[in-house]
Amino acid sequence: MSTPNGFPQHSRACVTQSTEGGAVQDLHAKKASKAAKKEAAGNGVLTFEDPQNVGISLNETLKLLPDELKANTKIKSVTPRPPRKPRLERAASLDEKSWRRWRRFRTSQESLTDPNETSSSNGSLQEASLSPPVRGRASPCHQCCQQNSLHSSPDASEASPMGKSRGGTSDLGKRASEISSAFGGLLRGKAFAGGKPRLSQIMPARPLPPMELNVASHTLRTANRIDSDCMDYRHYSQHKFGRVSSSLSDSRLHGNGMVYDNCSTDSMKSTFSLLTPIRSKDVRSRSYLEGSLLANGALLGAEELSRYFPDRNIGIFVATWNMQGQKELPVNLDDFLLPTDPDYAQDMYVIGVQEGCPDRREWEIRLQETLGPHYVMLYSAAHGVLYMSIFIRRDLIWFCSEVEYATVTTRIVSQIKTKGALGICFTFFGTSFLFITSHFTSGDSKVNERKLDYNKTIQALTLPKNVPDTNPYRSSSNDVTTRFDEVFWFGDFNFRLNKDRETVDSILNQNPETDMSKLLAYDQLTSEMSRGSIFKGFQEADIHFRPSYKFDIGKDSYDTTSKQRTPSYTDRVVYRSRYRDDIHAVKYSSCPVIKTSDHRPVFALFRVKVRPGRDNIPLAAGQFDRELYLIGIKRRITRELQKRQEQKDQKSSSVCSIS
Numbered sequence: 001m002s003t004p005n006g007f008p009q010h011s012r013a014c015v016t017q018s019t020e021g022g023a024v025q026d027l028h029a030k031k032a033s034k035a036a037k038k039e040a041a042g043n044g045v046l047t048f049e050d051p052q053n054v055g056i057s058l059n060e061t062l063k064l065l066p067d068e069l070k071a072n073t074k075i076k077s078v079t080p081r082p083p084r085k086p087r088l089e090r091a092a093s094l095d096e097k098s099w100r101r102w103r104r105f106r107t108s109q110e111s112l113t114d115p116n117e118t119s120s121s122n123g124s125l126q127e128a129s130l131s132p133p134v135r136g137r138a139s140p141c142h143q144c145c146q147q148n149s150l151h152s153s154p155d156a157s158e159a160s161p162m163g164k165s166r167g168g169t170s171d172l173g174k175r176a177s178e179i180s181s182a183f184g185g186l187l188r189g190k191a192f193a194g195g196k197p198r199l200s201q202i203m204p205a206r207p208l209p210p211m212e213l214n215v216a217s218h219t220l221r222t223a224n225r226i227d228s229d230c231m232d233y234r235h236y237s238q239h240k241f242g243r244v245s246s247s248l249s250d251s252r253l254h255g256n257g258m259v260y261d262n263c264s265t266d267s268m269k270s271t272f273s274l275l276t277p278i279r280s281k282d283v284r285s286r287s288y289l290e291g292s293l294l295a296n297g298a299l300l301g302a303e304e305l306s307r308y309f310p311d312r313n314i315g316i317f318v319a320t321w322n323m324q325g326q327k328e329l330p331v332n333l334d335d336f337l338l339p340t341d342p343d344y345a346q347d348m349y350v351i352g353v354q355e356g357c358p359d360r361r362e363w364e365i366r367l368q369e370t371l372g373p374h375y376v377m378l379y380s381a382a383h384g385v386l387y388m389s390i391f392i393r394r395d396l397i398w399f400c401s402e403v404e405y406a407t408v409t410t411r412i413v414s415q416i417k418t419k420g421a422l423g424i425c426f427t428f429f430g431t432s433f434l435f436i437t438s439h440f441t442s443g444d445s446k447v448n449e450r451k452l453d454y455n456k457t458i459q460a461l462t463l464p465k466n467v468p469d470t471n472p473y474r475s476s477s478n479d480v481t482t483r484f485d486e487v488f489w490f491g492d493f494n495f496r497l498n499k500d501r502e503t504v505d506s507i508l509n510q511n512p513e514t515d516m517s518k519l520l521a522y523d524q525l526t527s528e529m530s531r532g533s534i535f536k537g538f539q540e541a542d543i544h545f546r547p548s549y550k551f552d553i554g555k556d557s558y559d560t561t562s563k564q565r566t567p568s569y570t571d572r573v574v575y576r577s578r579y580r581d582d583i584h585a586v587k588y589s590s591c592p593v594i595k596t597s598d599h600r601p602v603f604a605l606f607r608v609k610v611r612p613g614r615d616n617i618p619l620a621a622g623q624f625d626r627e628l629y630l631i632g633i634k635r636r637i638t639r640e641l642q643k644r645q646e647q648k649d650q651k652s653s654s655v656c657s658i659s
Contacts, residue, residue: 276307298612298614298615299398299399299615299619300399300429300430300612300613300614300615300617301612301613301614301615302612304399304429304612305429305430305610305611305612308395308396308399309610312609312610312611313607313608313609313610314347314348314428314607314608314610315344315345315346315347315348315586315605315606315607315608316346316347316348316349316350316488316605316606316607316608317337317346317348317349317350317603317604317605318350318352318435318488318490318573318603318604318605318606319336319337319349319350319351319352319490319573319601319602319603319604320351320352320353320354320437320490320491320492320571320572320573320601320602320603321336321351321352321353321354321571321594321597321599321601321602322353322354322355322439322492322549322570322571322597322598322599323353323354323355323356323357323596323597323599324355324553324597324598324599325355325356325357325358325385326357326553326596326597327357327358327359328596329357329362329363329366329596330594330596332370333366333367333370333594334370335591335593335594336591336593336594336601336603337349337351337367337370337371338370338371339587339589339591339603341587341589342586342587342605345371345374346605347392347393347396348390348391348392348393348396349367349371349375349389349390349391349392350388350389350390350391350435350488351367351387351388351389351391352386352387352388352422352435352437352490352491353385353386353387353388353437354385354386354437354439354491354492355385355418355439355492356382356385356386356387360382360387363387363389364377364380364389364625364628365628365631365632365635367389367391367632368391368628368629368631368632368633369632369633369635369636369639371391371632372633372636373394373629373633373636374393374394375391375392375393375394376391376392376393376394376397376624376625376629377389377390377391377624377625377628377629378390378391378392378397378400378403378426378620378623378624379403379405379424379426380625381405381407381422381424382422383407383408383409383417383420383421383422384417384418384420385417385418386407386417386420386421386422386437386438386439387422388405388422388424388435388437390403390424390435394624396428397620397622397623397624398619398621398622399428399429400426400427400428400619400620401426401427401428401467401617401618401619401620402426402466402467402618402619402620403424403425403426403620404424404425404426404463404464404465404466404467405422405423405424405425405463406422406423406461406462406463406465407420407421407422407423408420408421408422408423408456408457408460408461410440410441410452410453410456410457418439419439419440419441419453420438420439420457421436421437421438421439421453421457421461421491422436422437422438423435423436423461423463423480425463425464425467425484426467426620427467427470427613427617428610429610429611429612429613430470430610430611430612430613430614431470431485431486431608431609431610431611431613432464432467432469432470432483432484432485432486433484433485433486433487433488434463434480434481434483434484434486434487434488435487435488435489435490436457436461436487436488436489436490436491437489437490437491438453438454438457438489438490438491438492438493439491439492439494440453440454440491440492440493440494440495441453441494442494443494444496444566446494447495447524447528450493450494450495450534451528451533451534454534454535457480458478458479458480458481459478459479459480461480462480463480463483463484464483464484466618467617467618468617469483469484470484470485470613471485471578474578479536481537481538481576482578484578485577485578485579485582485611486575486576486577486578486582486583486608487538487575487576487577488573488574488575488606489535489538489573489574489575490572490573490574490602490604491571491572492570492571492599493525493570493571493572494570495523495524495525495528495568495569495570495572496524496566496568496570497519497522497523497524497547497566497567497568497569498522498523498524499522499566500566501564501565501566501567504519504522504547504566504567505558505567507519508546508547508567513544513545513546514544515544516543516544516545516546519547519569520543520569523568523569525569525572526540529574535574535576537576538574538575538576539574539575539576539583539585540572540573540574540575540588541573541585541587541588541604542588543569543588544588544589545588545589545590545602546567546590546592547567547568547569547570548569548570548571548590548599548600548601548602549565549567549568549569549570549571549598549599549600550565550567550568550598550599551595551597551598551599551600552598553595553596553597553598554595554596555595556592556595559598570599571590571599571600571601571602572602573588573602573603573604575606579609581609582608582609583606583607583608583609584606584607584608585604585605585606586605586606586607587603587604587605588603588604588605589602589603589604590602590603591603
């Protein structure tokens with residue numbers, strides 16, 4: 001029930017009770033009434049036109065008469081309409097809950113802006129507060145309104161169907177609550193007298209720009225795209241990467257998590273891929289024929305080297321195998337070329353063969369088929385039955401110089417090319433490499449002949465030819481191995497163990513697989529290298545595998561023929577470098593699963609330091625054996641399809657049994 005003034009009866013009694021004692025005729029009461037009118041109009045912020053007169057006394061405030069309050073506030077009288085539906089008890093309960101939630105929110109605001117709090121944190125919150133003043137706790141008018149009005153919440157009209165009717169009881173209760181809030185602010189005028197004046201909330205003229213997640217600068221190298229079979233690389237990245245269609249827009253890329261900064265986006269805009277962007281001015285000033293070591297944009301310079309090899313180390317796989325001239329090739333070369341111990345494949349594969357199979361081209365196709373489309377054959381050469389093939393990752397083919405090779409025959413009759421050496425050299429960035437595969441004289445007691453083979457090889461190999469020496473001041477015309485930065489020499493050196501068969505067998509049966517120190521004490525090559533009579537300046541990694549010679553073909557047993565040859569480490573890999581600690585041996589082992597020859601393949605994995613170079617050297621310009629690449633990939637796909645078809649046929653076939 002409401003009065004003609006538009007107030008609820010209980011609210012007016014509260015106002016009358018709180019203001020008995022006379023009316024105030026001064027300017028302060030009028031300003032307080034204007035402030036109440038502003039808040040009742042829905043402004044939401046209680047502001048005073050004259051902040052200096054806010055601190056009035058409580059006695060003067062209590063003299064305000066209800067009639068003057070009516071005249072000053074000028075609240076529009078509204079006749080409530082009957083509700084469309086009868087009000088239920090449950091609706092009142094919902095209004096009460098909504099009002100209580102709103103009351104708790106206003107109470108929390110009051111505690112944050114209470115000027116009586118003395119802590120520094122409350123003071124800072126009070127100064128930074130942009131909310132309007134809230135009701136006081138000690139006003140009797142406020143307590144009365146709290147007990148008798150359930151519709152003072154601004155959300156009550158939304159929570160209750162009754163509140164939606166125009167001019168309903170909830171609107172009147174809301175207005176009465178706002179008037180009581182104004183009186184609460186006046187009653188607290190003394191407390192606000194010593195505080196800072198409150199300012200209305202300041203809104204920005206325009207929306208603030210959105211925050212961008214930019215964790216990398218444009219100077220950093222864009223992350224390369226990683227195939228699905230190499231997801232474990234990004235341990236490192238800890239993000240989801242995958243192949244992206246070139247038609248994806250920037251927004252879709254950001255939404256899918258593929259691009260994390262503007263640098264990546266710019267890269268994709270440049271070439272529709274994740275390749276590193278190239279500026280037009282760099283293309284204009286770039287020279288592929290000549291350049292300095294540190295020139296910006298040099299093909300073999302430091303900038304390009306750091307982009308592909310940040311730590312300037314390259315992984316190299318070097319292997320040697322005496323095939324014994326067998327026509328039959330192993331069914332699978334994965335265990336040989338792709339051992340499971342290292343997690344990742346190497347950047348370069350160099351395979352030397354002695355007494356190779358009659359069909360050399362078939363052997364190279366098998367190598368290409370095993371390594372797959374990620375590798376191309378940079379070069380291959382042969383000297384009789386000595387073969388050497390060099391494979392490199394296809395994206396590194398542009399950083400190689402022209403490839404050169406030379407051969408040496410160590411037999412008296414030069415037409416017989418079963419013993420000798422084959423060398424291949426080239427420059428990768430600014431580091432020169434020399435790979436030599438050899439087959440020395442055989443025989444248990446022919447150590448001197450093998451040393452002669454070595455001396456003849458280092459003197460007769462005429463390398464390099466056109467590719468310039470990277471450090472001519474440290475080169476010697478009598479030793480080819482001194483004219484290159486990194487040298488790898490591997491093959492069937494034919495050095496034996498100076499011990500009888502029974503003693504060697506007993507040592508092999510007693511010692512574990514990895515402890516070969518007792519056998520190596522009788523090794524001829526180890527003894528000669530320690531004396532400096534052969535492989536001067538070369539090193540060999542520690543041997544932790546069983547002797548690679550001589551096995552029965554197709555078996556794991558050593559020679560069981562009448563000759564009873566002593567097992568020996570005839571197949572070896574040694575290396576040397578111009579610079580200390582440039583070559584680090586990662587693994588040195590054999591492949592016991594390949595049993596088509598009386599020799600087991602031996603391989604070594606290396607990490608080799610690479611230096612930047614100059615563009616003024618003869619470049620290979622991306623040359624590789626394209627025909628071999630296409631044949632190997634086609635055969636690889638054909639074998640995979642055949643394997644799947646066999647598995648499909650095996651699943652679809654049924655076996656019938658007759659009992």
